[in-house]
Amino acid sequence: MAIVSRGFKGRGRSSDPDLPPGQYLVTDFPVLSAGPTPRVDLRRWQLKLVTETGDTQTWDWPALQALPREDITVDLHCVTKWSKLGTRWTGISLDTLLDGITTAAGFALVGSYGGYTTNLPLADLRDGQAWIAFSYEGGDLDPEHGGPARLLVPHLYLWKSAKWVNEIRLQEQDTQGFWESVGYHNYGDPWQEQRYWGD
Amino acid sequence: MTQSRLDGNALAGNLSEIFRVDITAAFGQCTHCKNGGPVAETWVFSSAAGMVARCPVCAEVVLRLVRDTGRAWLDLSGLDCLQIAIPDDPPPA
């Protein structure tokens, strides 16, 4: 059992009955990364959606911006225990991107500039649960936080919300992404505290 | 930004829970580009719940370490091997 250091409080945080188990509230927005921040030129930015048969749909930045967008307010829960409530984003719903796509796939592997990957069931990207977000709190999404655009899937731990997203690959078999293959839980539901394998 | 990057010295504490000898001074060969050097000179990005070490030449991942209470996961698949100095017993008098 760790000893308590007298007088150590740490940065402002509180627990809130509305938070998932084990989380505490923060007011800042910590930056956590598995690699250098990619710098992506908007003139070359692309998002690819690839089905299990290899059919590919690609959006460049103007094409993404032309799609109907949504302003959303969501709570973020990071596996490192901080939560940030009521964050405001603007993005394109995955329902919009998947509209008209024919697929029998049950899973998605999401990829990013810089090589990061994460996996989740396709069902978790549908029905108003996920967005390609490019604006945070009324401004352009900062590269440190995943800009120009990131995936946002707030009902799962934040590592599933891949920063610098550039590909969504639909698959019939599930494949573990970057953190899922080295201990992080395959699904990651914060309300069931699914942080690591076997949780 | 470069300020967010540390080096392999930052792995020493967590690796000390797993290995009996210091691994940061060990020499590793990157699986991707075949360049080699001490683990201490890799680029380390710390995510609080996981550490990632990248080859300082090609930036590919050479090591990943995740720590939960009571267990850790270590992936060394980005290294072909490690050359580790092990203190030998002194020769008999």
Next chain:
Amino acid sequence: MARAAVLGRLTWRVATVVAVRPENARAVTIVLDVPGWPGHLAGQHVDLRLTAEDGYQTQRSYSVASAPDGDQVELTVVEVDDGEVSEYLTTTVAAGDQLEVRGPVGGWFVWRPDAPGPFRPVMLVAGGSGLVPLMAMIRVRAESAAKAPFRLVYSVRDTGSLLYREELDRLSRKDGGLHVTFAFTRTAPPGSAWRAGRITARLLAEAGWPSVDEPDVFVCGPTGFVESAANLLVDLGHDPQRIRTERFGSPGGRP
């Protein structure tokens, strides 16, 4: 190949604060008593863990500042803006308090006074709080019999940010084998021969060892500083294999 450093106990142990000494307006040295401390090499560091009453826990790494001295270990901490741990350590912690430490760890960025092989001069390049592990090397050298000559280039914002000023002055006067150059990046003291500004090849060439002397070089500080300094040293002809580096994410300790 370098001898491996044998590590201390694998788990966290309780350290009791013996004293807290101010080093400057934003930095303190914390003297810890760590029962059973196995000793350490100059350049090694510890991980420090703090737990709040509600169970919140966080860790940072700090270089050991002192030469080995039984169970006593000294850490120098510089306050970082918005740093929850450095703020606690520089303003709240007091004699009698308890912290947890793990270590010593780190076997690469170390200097041994008795290293086998040909005699080599040593060059130390410090950026801000990067001086701390290099000061451990200077202190170990001061206590050792055979003294490799040391040259320290210490880059710091202004005189108010200096660490260990008096001790560095005293040690460099003592035996002539330690030469210290202060390089001020913001405000140089009046009359200083060095203009304020970032570290340059000229500064390293004049204040350090010529590359033909093949010194062992240790560079420590924030990542940007270390990378600039290391590149300049290589440009000056120093063998990259004789340059060892340690990057701090932010002044005062690595999160």
